[in-house]
Amino acid sequence: MKKNQMILAIGILIISLFLSSCATMFSGSTQVITIHSNVNGATIIMDGIPIGTTPFIGDIERGKEKFIVVYHEGHFAQTIRLTTKTNGWYYANLLITGITIDSSTGAVYSYSPQEYYINLRPLDLSSTDFLEEHQIRYFAMLNHSQIALEVNDDGEYLLALADLLSSKMEREVAIEAIKTAFAVSEGYQLAFGEELVRSFREYD
Numbered sequence: 001m002k003k004n005q006m007i008l009a010i011g012i013l014i015i016s017l018f019l020s021s022c023a024t025m026f027s028g029s030t031q032v033i034t035i036h037s038n039v040n041g042a043t044i045i046m047d048g049i050p051i052g053t054t055p056f057i058g059d060i061e062r063g064k065e066k067f068i069v070v071y072h073e074g075h076f077a078q079t080i081r082l083t084t085k086t087n088g089w090y091y092a093n094l095l096i097t098g099i100t101i102d103s104s105t106g107a108v109y110s111y112s113p114q115e116y117y118i119n120l121r122p123l124d125l126s127s128t129d130f131l132e133e134h135q136i137r138y139f140a141m142l143n144h145s146q147i148a149l150e151v152n153d154d155g156e157y158l159l160a161l162a163d164l165l166s167s168k169m170e171r172e173v174a175i176e177a178i179k180t181a182f183a184v185s186e187g188y189q190l191a192f193g194e195e196l197v198r199s200f201r202e203y204d
Helices: 002-020 022-027 088-096 127-142 144-150 156-164 171-185 189-202
Strands: 030-037 043-046 049-053 056-061 066-071 078-082 084-086 109-111 115-118
Touching: 030 066, 030 109, 049 056, 078 115, 127 144, 127 156, 127 189, 144 156, 144 171, 144 189, 156 171, 171 189
Parallel strands: 030 115
Antiparallel strands: 030 056, 043 049, 043 066, 066 078, 084 109
16 A cells, blocks of 8 residues: 555656646747847847847747847837746646746746837937838738728728828828838738838838
């Protein structure tokens, strides 16, 4: 009887140690983060060390909130925070085993969101003009799928986007600019926003 109890206790201990490391095993101590910007080739700095340029897709060590700096020549640098949430495996470890060894590896944390878009402001662009361009880009990218459905019908979202261009363009000109930007971008969300802003900036 005692022998069976000892075997059972050893089995439980082995299972507990296995489960307590689940977050590290299944989610790892690093996480893939994607960083885009309106300027390709922008340098990304984390903890004072360059880790790559935009567009960036790479493994970032898990841990508490981190800050990164994104900059490019001719633009104002921008600092963003990589926010975190507690990894779901942490709660599974705690509930099943009462052991949370993943805290030391950083695997207890998960970055959320995992994808970022950084809008860098050119040094020669006023804050007012930058804000206007940002609103155009944001609306175009956020509602890209809906605009795609309306591009041949002048629907509600397409017309709302045209109104954002109204400080420089008449509505018909704005609608044509939107359709051209959509065609040039070949349905790619980020490219659509950038092409539309470029057309808006260059329009006289």
